[in-house]
Amino acid sequence: MGRWQPDSRGRLQEAALALYSERGFDQTTAAQIAARAGLTERTFFRHFSDKREVLFGGSALLQERIVAGVAGAPLADGPLDAVGCGLAAAAAMLGEFRRDLSRQRHVVIAANPELRERELAKLADYAAAVAEALHQRGVGEPQASLAAEAGMTVLRVAVERWSSGGDDRDLADVMRDSMAGLRAVAGGG
Amino acid sequence: MGRWQPDSRGRLQEAALALYSERGFDQTTAAQIAARAGLTERTFFRHFSDKREVLFGGSALLQERIVAGVAGAPLADGPLDAVGCGLAAAAAMLGEFRRDLSRQRHVVIAANPELRERELAKLADYAAAVAEALHQRGVGEPQASLAAEAGMTVLRVAVERWSSGGDDRDLADVMRDSMAGLRAVAGGG
DNA sequence: TAGGTTGATAGCAGTCACTGACATCATCGT
DNA sequence: ACGATGATGTCAGTGACTGCTATCAACCTA
Structure with missing residues (x-):
């Protein structure tokens, strides 16, 4: 020992x-x-x-998965489709955790402004990494940043709905729905 | 005295x-x-x-202006158009300040992770308020949240470009461009 | 005009987040 | 054996932030 x-x-x-x-x-x-x-x-x-960081131990790994998903998207895909591949990778990883622990963590974070602040910062980090991955695919600015940020918004909204119990389906399904919602609202005006 | x-x-x-x-x-x-x-x-x-909040003294007023812009948008406008009206109000207010002070403040915030974190939190607050204003206009979920978050992304990207000196035009012009970029990337896939 | 109230400030003591420097000691490679 | 390594403990210190109490000009009221 x-x-x-x-x-x-x-x-x-x-x-x-x-x-x-x-x-x-x-x-x-x-x-x-x-x-x-x-x-x-x-x-x-x-x-x-x-004190906050102890709740975000898996964020570096999640970021890697998201970026890998974006980088591995078909080359013919547009920026937002590529981001969608990253979100699918995120959904797959988050789905591996015990759902009760995810929910407990979500409740704790939601209850405290400092923790919410840190979560936003993590999402912003993901967005910056995704934008960089899009640059590698030849996407220019501001399209890359906008697609990346919009994608992280979709992630946030989907996880919020899924984790708060408002939607019993798989996280991947909820996320596809949210992505469709973004396309509708942005494209349709 | x-x-x-x-x-x-x-x-x-x-x-x-x-x-x-x-x-x-x-x-x-x-x-x-x-x-x-x-x-x-x-x-x-x-x-x-x-210690951070001292740099964000005007944020409550800015939020009021944005929300008022959204609430005052033509009823025929879609969610993202309404958010665009809020962004125009924000651009008008931010344009009143001395540009050198805006830039100095921006440099200070960009140089420190804790301050960037706080700025993200403020933007999230704006987004929540804008989503609420969209609800008042009859927009449902998740469209309201997505439109609001996307709008704040546009605000952030535009202010970033404008404030870092990469774009010499009026903030309002830069913001319209960024909004058009979002529509293009989201609608076109 | 005397006296009470209010509001912004100072002063002080305390908790706790976080850091730097140094000590300890099982493990591992040689 | 033995020195290097690495994770931990110990201790002292700084500074963010809070609660409580005192001060005192301005203002209100009778």
């Missing part, structure tokens, strides 16, 4: 989600999270740059 | 912009801003909820 329990990072993530749910984000200190994970506050901040 | 110099809030905003420009956001303390304005740190936090 090692000197320490394994997967400190994962234990911190679990402890944080539990405490944020039980007591609320503001009423939870980093030291409490660390203690629940059998670690110290200092170690918490070695794994996560701040 | 009153007991104190007038317009504490405005003096704090000026001092903060100056210090953030000179030394950077991270290297500036709230106490330094307050001292520069002839006040105390405690008073700074009475006027602004946190």
Whole structure:
């Protein structure tokens, strides 16, 4: 057996989600999270740059998947179709998680302005990466940024509907619907 | 003469912009801003909820203008046209400010992740308010949210281009262009 | 005009997020 | 064996932000 329990990072993530749910984000200190994970506050901040980031541990991987989806779209596809391929990849990945945990996380984030702020920042990061992937496909500006941002809006709206329980279908279906809604409203005026 | 110099809030905003420009956001303390304005740190936090908010003093007014523009759009207009009216109102208001100050503020925000995060949060607030205004016009979901979010994307992209000096035309012109770009990319697939 | 109220500010003590520097010690390669 | 590595602990410090209390000009009221 090692000197320490394994997967400190994962234990911190679990402890944080539990405490944020039980007591609320503001009423939870980093030291409490660390203690629940059998670690110290200092170690918490070695794994996560701040108190919010502990809820967004999978965002780098999700971004990779989205970008890969965009890059792998058929070359004949237009910008928004390519973004749609990225969204399909995102839906596939998010669908792998236990839905109750996704929902718990969503509730915690929705309840706190600072956490909502961080989630928006993550989406903006995805959008920037997607725009870059579109540039690689020869899409110019401002089309690339607009398609990427619109795509992240679709992602956000779809996950919101799916995660809040308003729509029982697969996330992929909800996302296709939202994408169709965007095309309708933007193209039809 | 009153007991104190007038317009504490405005003096704090000026001092903060100056210090953030000179030394950077991270290297500036709230106490330094307050001292520069002839006040105390405690008073700074009475006027602004946190160190970032001091750069966003006009956001509530801007949101009102945008919403009023949407609400005042011709009833025959579709959702995205109505949002376009809101953007025109925003362009008119932002055009009133001294362009050098707008640019200075933009540079400061662009240089710091926390400030970019706050700006995204403000845009999300605008989007939520615009979606609500669209509901009042009888637009349903998800069309209202999508149109509102797409509109704020157009605002962001346009202000980015305009404020970074890449486009010398009036903000209103740049914004119309960006809106046309969105229609093209979304409608054309 | 005296006296009470209000409102913006100062002063102070406290909590907690976050950081830098250094110590510890199992594990691993040589 | 033994030194290097890496994850963790310990400790001290800065600064954002909050709650409470005191001050005092301006204003209101009788």
